[in-house]
Amino acid sequence: MAAIGSSRPASGCEHHAxxxxxxxxxxxxxxxxxxxxxxxxxxxxxxxxxQFAFGGGVSLPRRPGPVAEPLDAGARAWLGExxxxxxxxxxxxxxxxAAVPDSWPQDPQSWADVxxxxxxxxxxxxxxxxxxxxxxxxxxxxxxxxxxxxxLRAGLRYGGRLRARYTVxxxxxxxxxxxxxxxxxxxxx
Numbered sequence: 001m002a003a004i005g006s007s008r009p010a011s012g013c014e015h016h017a018x019x020x021x022x023x024x025x026x027x028x029x030x031x032x033x034x035x036x037x038x039x040x041x042x043x044x045x046x047x048x049x050x051q052f053a054f055g056g057g058v059s060l061p062r063r064p065g066p067v068a069e070p071l072d073a074g075a076r077a078w079l080g081e082x083x084x085x086x087x088x089x090x091x092x093x094x095x096x097x098a099a100v101p102d103s104w105p106q107d108p109q110s111w112a113d114v115x116x117x118x119x120x121x122x123x124x125x126x127x128x129x130x131x132x133x134x135x136x137x138x139x140x141x142x143x144x145x146x147x148x149x150x151x152l153r154a155g156l157r158y159g160g161r162l163r164a165r166y167t168v169x170x171x172x173x174x175x176x177x178x179x180x181x182x183x184x185x186x187x188x189x
Contacts, residue, residue, distance in 0.1 A: 011163060011165050012046060012165070012167050012168070013042070013046050013049070013156055013159060013160060013167040013168060013169045014039050014042035014043045014045075014046040015039055015042075015159075016155075016159025016160050016162055016163055016165070016167065016169075017038070017039075017042040017045075017046075017152075017155030017156050017159040018035055018038035018039045018042060018155070018159075019159055019162050019163075020078060020079065020151075020154060020155040020158055020159045020162070021033070021038050021145075021147055021151060021155050022035070022038075023078075023079060023080065024078070024151060025146075027080070029151075030145075030146035030147060030148075030151060031145070031146040033145040033146065037137065037145060038145060038147070040132055040135065040137045041132075041137050041138070041144055041145060041147065042152075042155065042156065043128065043132060044129055044132055044137070044139045045152065045156055045185045045186060046156070046167075046168065047125040047128060047129065048184065048185035048188060049156070049168045049169065049172060049181050049182070049185050050118075050122065050125075050168050051122055051125065052172070052177075052180075052181040052184050052185060053168050053171055053172055053175075053181065054114070054115050054118045054119075054122060055115075055122060057172075057177060057180070057181060057184070058171075058172075058175050058177065059111075060105075060107075060108055060111050061104070061105060061111060061171070061174075061175055062174070062175060062176075063100050063104055063106075064097050064100060064170070064171070064173075064174025064175070065097055065098065065100075065174065066094040066097045066098050067094070067097070067173065070090045070093070070094065070161055071086075071087070071090060071161060074158070075158045075161055078154040078155075078158050079158055079161060079162070082161075086161065086162055088164075089161070089162060089163050089164040090161055090164075092164035093160070093164045093165075093166070093170070096164065096166060097166075097170070097174065139188075141153075141186050149186070152186060153182055153186060156169060156182060156185075157169065157178065157182065
C-alpha cells in the first residue's frame with residue numbers, strides 16, 4: 001500500500017465481504033466480530049474464486065462491461081438503501097468497467113500468459129488456507145462468527161458494490177460465471 005499510495009492492493013473481495021457483514025451486524029442480523037477474523041474467513045473463499053477464475057474456470061475471458069443494475073433489489077436486500085458514498089463508488093466502478101484497456105487478453109495465448117504469471121501466486125493458496133485453519137478459521141460456510149451460508153454468499157457477491165475496486169468477483173461477474181464460481185468456492189470440501 002505504501003508503494004502504491006493507496007489501500008487498493010489490500011482492498012479485495014475478502015475485505016468487501018467483511019464490510020457487508022459489518023452492515024448486517026449494525027442492523028442486528030448477526031453478532032459483531034473483529035474485521036481481521038471476518039477477512040480471514042472470507043480469504044479462503046476469495047482464494048477459491050481466484051482458483052476458479054485463473055485455474056481453468058474461465059477458458060478465454062470476454063471483455064467486461066458495466067453491470068446492468070449493480071444496486072438491484074438483491075443488492076439492496078443485503079446492503080440496505082445505498083448512501084451517496086456507495087452510489088459514487090458504483091458509478092466509479094461502472095466507468096472503470098466501461099474503459100477496459102486494450103491490454104485485456106483477447107486470444108488464447110495472451111490469456112495463457114496471464115494465467116502463467118498468476119500460477120505462482122495460486123500455488124501458495126494451500127499454504128495460506130493451512131495457516132488460516134491453524135488459526136482456527138474454518139474453510140466452510142458453517143456459521144462462523146454468526147455468518148450463515150446466505151450471508152457468506154451475499155458478502156462475496158455484493159461487497160464489491162461498496163468500493164470502487166476491481167476484484168475477482170467483478171471479473172467473474174463480467175464473465176457471466178459468478179454464480180457458478182460461488183457455488184464451486186462455497187461447496188468445496
